[in-house]
Amino acid sequence: MSDPTQKPSLDVGASPAFVKQNLRVWLKMLKATKHIEATMREKLRMEFDTTLPRFDVMAALYRFEEGLKMSELSSALRVSNGNVTGIIERLVSDGAVLRVPVVGDKRAMLVRLTHKGRDEFARMAAAHELWINDIFSSLPPDTTARLSSIFDTIEHSRGLIAGDDHA
Amino acid sequence: MSDPTQKPSLDVGASPAFVKQNLRVWLKMLKATKHIEATMREKLRMEFDTTLPRFDVMAALYRFEEGLKMSELSSALRVSNGNVTGIIERLVSDGAVLRVPVVGDKRAMLVRLTHKGRDEFARMAAAHELWINDIFSSLPPDTTARLSSIFDTIEHSRGLIAGDDHA
DNA sequence: GTATGAAATTTCAAGCTTGAATAATTACCT
């Protein structure tokens, strides 16, 4: 959430030119990201008749064969609890996901992909990987390497952006 | 589509290493973008009791004082037609937006900010700019400049990502 | 044991988003 040690924006380094420059960069990054996301959304719908949220949920479950608790799932995806409930409901009724009670804790539910779900996701993930590759390999030569370098630097800098992903 | 310049294996199957690398970069970019977006969403809600979609609509209308047709608005924001209808409805009932019939075309509606809407947006935009600045100026030194360089290159390359924004 | 609070999940209302269907108007063509 919000960091209590965060200072109000009275930074000395906030010269108007830099402020505008930061805003411009953010808007460009946002636009590029949304464009790619929209492409993935459309392709998932056209070729697999599914949605991006479902894909994201299945991706998380795919990584954890043993299953995840609902709370683990929602915090992994950084979405609200109530959100996951609905998506899982539909995945269950489609036979892609299985709900298993957790022994020793009657509150919790373990959620995991069915065999069918794993197969489906494996095919979607392979396609998704290629779609992304198509886009990035059509960009100017060093784009991926340069972006990679930037995001690595950010991650190692304890910046406000880096996710605390243990992977 | 494929333009082999420096990377090996662009045209044919794309080497597995590059495919994975592209995917990794995309996931990092997506995560960073979503994190910033979530921050903006939360701040808009906390400090101005509004939402990101409303902010986006108002931003578009702010740029066009004379107003925009619904179709222009939805294509500017790259969202569906039906989407804008609902958001505008709420903005109208909040007194931030005005609907004006277009002379000579009984189908079209011109939508523009009211005085109150302009004032509100001006305050939100100023805050938003500083929030973004806070984030980007907390990143490693050259981050903004390097990202800017990348996105400029992409724009000038007629890549698949660049938006055709004439402004 | 019992109370009190924390944790896990679901439910809910409100709003966002999409694609498709509908309705109304305008543009074009012969």
Added chain:
DNA sequence: AGGTAATTATTCAAGCTTGAAATTTCATAC
């Protein structure tokens, strides 16, 4: 003119998303 196609906007169903409230269960203290 008359007919067909394209444009403009709204409506609709389905699904996504959030934050808050409600429920059930667990853990800890007393």
